Amino acid sequence: MNGPQDLGGAMGFGPVRPEADEPVFHAGWEARVLGLTLAAGALGHWNIDASRHARESLPPAVYHASSYYEIWLRALEALIERQGLLRPDAPVPHPRRLSAAAVPAAIAAGTDYARPVAAPPRFRRGDRVRARNIHPRGHTRLPRYVRGHVGRIEAEHGGFILPDAHAHGRGEAPERLYTVVFDGAELWGPDAEPGLSVSVDAWESYLEPV
Amino acid sequence: MNGPQDLGGAMGFGPVRPEADEPVFHAGWEARVLGLTLAAGALGHWNIDASRHARESLPPAVYHASSYYEIWLRALEALIERQGLLRPDAPVPHPRRLSAAAVPAAIAAGTDYARPVAAPPRFRRGDRVRARNIHPRGHTRLPRYVRGHVGRIEAEHGGFILPDAHAHGRGEAPERLYTVVFDGAELWGPDAEPGLSVSVDAWESYLEPV
C-alpha cells in the first residue's frame, strides 16, 4: 500500500540526528515492546509480513506522530485484537507460549524465508527491467519511488516468500528475488545527486522486461 | 517539494466523511484564521505560492495531525515570524493595513495570475507529453503521481505566474500553462479503476515532448 511507511524520496523530515553514545533502549517500555512483539510473534498467529502491514496500516497521522516502538506497540495491539488473543474464551495458557529457556534457540534459528522455485528465472544478471507501476491496496515491498523506472538486474537470489501474499493469509507464493540497480538520474531526474545508484530487492512479479 | 501536501494516490486515510448540513466554520477561531490569513496576505509580504509553501513545509507529523485551519494558522505564524512583522522595530500601523471598507473590493478583485508570454507555445492540443521527473526541494505544483507519466495536451491557457519561482522570491517567471490529461492506467497501472482519466494543470517547464 502507498502508506505512511513508504518514505523513499519524501521531504520535510529535517536533518538526520545521530545521537552520541546512544543506548539500546531509551525507556524501559521500549525494551518491553521489543520483547512482547517477538514473544507474541512466536505464537504463530501472524508472520513478519502481517506485522509490517499492521504497522503501515496505522493512520498516517498516528504513524508520523509516533516513535518507532510506539508504532510497534500499536501494531501489536491491533494484531492481538484482530486475532482475539485476549478474548475470554481463548485457551490459557496459549499452547505455543515461548518459554524463557527457548529464547536463545528461537533467536539463533531465526526464520528461513528462502523457498525453492521450480521455474527458471525470468531475468538474468545484466537484464534491463522496469519496476511495475503497481498500486496495490494491500502489502507490498516495492517502494513507490522505483515504480515505473528502469533498472538492471544485478543478482538473482533464488526463491523467497512473497510478502504481498504472505501478509494477507494467501500463503507463501514464493517467487525469485532479484537485486535491481537504478541509476540516480533515472529515479530522480535532474535533481539526482551525481554518482548515485540505488538498489532494491524485488520479487519477480514486481518486474517486467524492457 | 515531496512534502506532506502531495497526497495524490496516498493510502491509509480512511473513508471520505461528508457532513450533513455542514456549517461554514466549525469554531469561531477557524473564521478568525481565515480572516487573519487574508488580511495579512494583503500586506504584500508574501504571495499565494509562498503561503502554500509555508503550509507544505510544516513537519509531516504536524501537517497530518492538524486540521485544515490549524495548518493555515501555523503557516501564518511562520510567515509573520520570517518577515519579522511583529518585531518591536516594525512600523505601526503597517502602511498597507487592509481597512474594513476595502474588503469587498479586495475580495471582488482577486488576483490576476495570468501574464503575457511572448514565445510561442511549445506544445499544441493533442500533443503527447511527459510530465518531467523532477524532485525540487522547493515549491512545485507538479504532483508526484504524474511525474514520469505520459499524457496528452488538452488545452493551452496562455501565460501564468510560475509558482516554483514565485514562492521563493524569484519573480513571476511566467510560463504557458496547459491542461494535461492522463489515462488512469498510465498513472496507476493494473490497479487503476476502469474508465478513469485525470488531468493536471502544468506549466510548460513541467513537460517534455514524447
Place this chain on the structure above:
Amino acid sequence: MPHDHHDHPHHDAPPDPMTERVRRLEAAMVAKGLVDPAAIDAIIETYAEKVGPKNGAAVVARAWTDPDFADWLRRDATAAIASMGYAGRQGEHMQAVFNTPREHNLVVCTLCSCYPWPVLGLPPVWYKSPAYRSRAVLEPRSVLAEFGLELPPGTRIRVWDSTAELRYLVVPMRPEGTEGMDAGALAALVTREAMIGTGLPKVPKRVPAGVPS
C-alpha cells in the same frame, strides 16, 4: 468589538487552546497595526453569509435554460460567471466542465484545497481532507460510492486536479422531469456536491403529470 465574539458554547468553560492561540495572534497583529479587526469581521461575513453554493447553482440553472449562456460558459467561464456578479478571489480563472452521459467530472486539489470560492463559497471539510485528496485521483468510483453516488459502469470519470490557478465548476446534466421548471426552481436542485462532482442534482420533488419518474 465584534472580533471578540468568538463562539463560546459554554461560557463557564475555559476557552480551548486553539481559540486562545488565535486570539493571542490576532491581538498581537492588531497591536502592531497589521490587521484591522473590522476587516477580519468583514471577510468572515462575506464567506459566512454572502458567498456560497447558491451562486454556482444560479450559474448552472442559467446554463440549463439559456443555450447562449451555456455556450459562453463553455468558452469563457470567467467572463460568463462574472456577468452574473460572481468574481474575484479564488475564482479569477474559471473553467466550467460539463457532465455528459458518457463522462462524469470530478474536481479535487491533491496539493492543497483549491476551490472556486465565488461560485461555491469555502470548501467543506471533506474536500480538504487527506482522504478525499489522496483517493479522488486514484479511486474516484470508490469515493463517489461513499457519497451514495453509483454511476453506470459505462460512464467514464474525468478527474480535474486543480494544480494551478484555474478553478473548476462542474455543470451537471439537467435532471429529467424538469422541463417545465424555470431557472429559479432549477437552481434549488443544484447542490454543492453536484458542482464538485461528488453528487448529482436533486430530482424535482413534484414530477409534472404525465412524465414518468
Place this chain on the structure above:
Amino acid sequence: MPHDHHDHPHHDAPPDPMTERVRRLEAAMVAKGLVDPAAIDAIIETYAEKVGPKNGAAVVARAWTDPDFADWLRRDATAAIASMGYAGRQGEHMQAVFNTPREHNLVVCTLCSCYPWPVLGLPPVWYKSPAYRSRAVLEPRSVLAEFGLELPPGTRIRVWDSTAELRYLVVPMRPEGTEGMDAGALAALVTREAMIGTGLPKVPKRVPAGVPS
C-alpha cells in the same frame, strides 16, 4: 519479577503514559498465558547485552586480515558470518558489500527498519527515523555530510534499500596506517556507522613510526 523493573528515573513521579500502556498490555498477555515475562526478559537481555556492533566489527576485521574469509564473505555472507557464531533472527540472509575507492555503500530500509541484527544489534533511532529513510535514497551525500562524512567528489555512492529479507553489512576499506595491527585491534576501529555506510572506520590512535598519517 524482573519485568516490573521498568526504568523509573523519578520514583516520586507517576509513570508516563507509554510505560503504563505497555505495562497494561503485558499484564493482560501474561494473564492469558500468551507470554512468559521471563522470556521477555531473555529477549531484552539478548539485544541489550549480547548482540551488538562488536559482532560485525569482528567480521570486518577478519575480512581485512584473512583473504580467504573475505572471499567467502563476498560469496556467501550468511555462511561466513554464521561460522563466527553470528546468525539467526534478522540475519538469516546476509550480504556483505565492500567499499572501494570508487564506490561507497550505504544501507537503508525506506519501508520500515530492516537491519542485520546478529552483526549490528538493534538499529539506532536515526536509522529508523523518517529523515534517514526518506533522504538516504534521494540525497545520500547530504545525509553523509550530517554525519561529518565528506566523500571525494569522484566516489560513487551505492545505496542498498533493504526491501526484502536480505540484510546488508558494509565492509569498509581498511584504513591506512593499520598494517601492523591484528584483527582484535582492527575490530576496535570498526564503528557501527562504518558498517551501515554513514561513517568510516576510526583512524588508529598511534600511527606506526615512519608511516605518514
